[in-house]
Each structure stands twice: as C-alpha cells, then as structure tokens.
C-alpha cells in the first residue's frame with residue numbers, strides 16, 4: 001500500500017520562484033526513502049508540502065489516503081516531522097515539551113512511552129532542563145523525541161544529522177532501524193550520502209525542483225556501480241604494450257599503476273584475461289587492490305551532468 005502519494009506537484013513561491021517543477025513520488029508503507037540533493041534542490045519544500053505546511057501550487061499529495069490540503073488534520077495526525085530548523089520554546093522543559101506535542105495530536109497520556117523515547121535518545125537525565133540550556137545536538141534530540149511522541153506512521157527527518165556528532169548520528173540510525181521494524185514509513189533528506197547508503201531502501205536524487213532518479217539502493221549501486229582494479233607494477237611502464245592497448249586500461253602514478261575499470265553488473269570483469277596477459281608480456285605485479293564506486297560518486301556525476309550546458 002502506498003503510504004505517501006505525490007502527483008504532479010508544483011510549488012511556485014510568492015516571489016515567482018518555482019521550487020518544485022512537477023514531482024511524482026509514491027512511498028510504500030514501511031519503506032525508508034532517502035532524498036539526496038544539493039542546497040536549494042527543493043528537498044525541504046517537498047517535505048513541507050507533504051506535511052501540509054506549504055500550499056502546493058498544483059498537483060496532489062495524499063498521506064495514508066488523506067489529501068493533505070482538503071483533509072489536513074487526518075493526514076497530519078499520521079505524520080511526525082523533525083524539521084531542519086530548531087524551533088523549540090526556550091523556556092519549556094524537555095519532558096513537558098514532548099508531552100505537550102503528544103497532547104497536541106490528541107493522543108492520550110502515556111508516560112511510559114515518553115520515558116522510553118527520552119531514554120533511547122539519552123535525554124531522560126535532561127527531562128527537567130529548559131531547552132534553552134541544551135546543546136545544539138541535545139536540542140535536535142528533543143525535536144526527534146517530539147516527532148516520535150505521537151507514534152507517527154510516517155516520519156519525516158529533514159537533515160536530522162546536519163552538524164551533529166557521530167554519537168547522535170549512530171543513535172538516530174538505530175532508532176530508524178527500530179522504527180522500520182515496526183512498519184513506520186520514513187523519509188529523510190540528507191547531504192550525507194553515507195547516511196543514505198547506510199539506512200535507505202530507496203534513494204531519490206532531487207535537483208532544481210525535479211526528481212532526477214528514484215531507485216532501489218542496491219539496484220542503483222549495482223547498475224551504476226563501477227569497480228576499479230589497480231595493479232601496482234614492479235617496474236614502471238612508459239607506455240602500454242601493444243597487447244594491452246584499446247582495452248580501457250590506464251597508466252597512473254608515473255606508469256607504476258595500471259588501472260582497469262569495469263562494470264560490476266557485467267558478467268565478465270576481464271580480470272583473469274588481464275592478469276594472464278600481464279604475465280605473458282613479462283610484466284611483474286607487486287600488488288593489486290580494488291575500489292568500488294559509492295553512492296557519492298554516482299550522485300556527484302548525476303548532478304554534474306544536469307548542470308552541464310545543453
């Protein structure tokens with residue numbers, strides 16, 4: 001079942017800037033989707049529109065089957081949002097702030113649940129602290145606690161780990177993993193490709209208000225993934241011997257390293273042939289290593305391609 005459906009979504013801001021230029025997106029229940037994109041790509045606008053905080057110019061958005069404009073309250077009640085901006089009331093204390101959010105969503109009191117959330121976020125000891133006295137990372141933890149307080153079916157995390165330490169990032173990934181186990185649908189925007197690689201089922205790349213790509217993470221990595229075999233030679237070569245030419249090989253590091261690039265999805269990598277040819281040419285090998293392209297390489301090359309002049 002699609003939990004979030006976005007159809008032909010356009011957003012033109014008051015000044016005339018078109019931040020979303022026709023976005024279609026369908027997110028299944030229990031799925032974790034990571035939206036990657038450079039600054040200004042439209043990620044926050046897309047999330048804010050799905051959460052009903054920004055009015056679409058045209059197109060439709062449904063969450064749990066409820067239209068986010070016509071049926072705002074029903075749609076919003078299913079959504080937990082961890083915003084990019086820290087928007088806490090400075091004088092409110094941690095536990096009351098989280099309790100207040102739960103109440104706002106019309107949920108009955110559940111102190112055990114709130115305690116569990118605060119403990120998982122290492123906030124329990126800070127429950128009576130005013131939010132203004134917390135560090136930036138702690139404030140971000142409070143935002144996450146508030147978003148989880150009303151047991152949302154869909155959780156939006158808008159760059160939740162921007163500028164936070166490794167510990168919070170790991171805590172957050174663990175929480176996401178646990179929520180996935182309970183069937184929560186999660187949409188996260190991030191600049192950290194490592195984050196998408198670690199936790200997403202599907203990856204979307206957005207730039208200039210358009211979704212450039214939307215694909216299963218594993219399939220994407222194997223489809224676009226390139227692998228490099230680096231062969232360190234005993235003695236450097238000035239040029240490639242004729243038998244090794246025209247095979248996409250390159251010499252690097254002053255001829256000491258032979259680089260063979262191949263497609264991870266291809267049936268044959270050509271490595272066995274290459275090694276046999278090196279031996280018959282009398283070229284001694286000192287060491288070999290491989291390097292596989294990451295989501296980051298794929299992302300950078302996609303965005304660069306879009307920015308090339310037509």
Ligand SMILES: Nc1ncnc2c1ncn2[C@@H]1O[C@H](COP(=O)(O)OP(=O)(O)OP(=O)(O)O)[C@@H](O)[C@H]1O
Nearest residue numbers: 013015017019037038039040041042043044045046
């Ligand atoms: N309220 C607004 N009025 C006018 N333009 C806006 C408004 N909000 C955002 N924009 C513009 O829309 C574009 C997309 O912004 P958005 O915040 O959605 O990008 P983003 O992908 O979340 O970027 P970042 O990674 O920097 O947070 C930007 O060019 C931004 O300047």
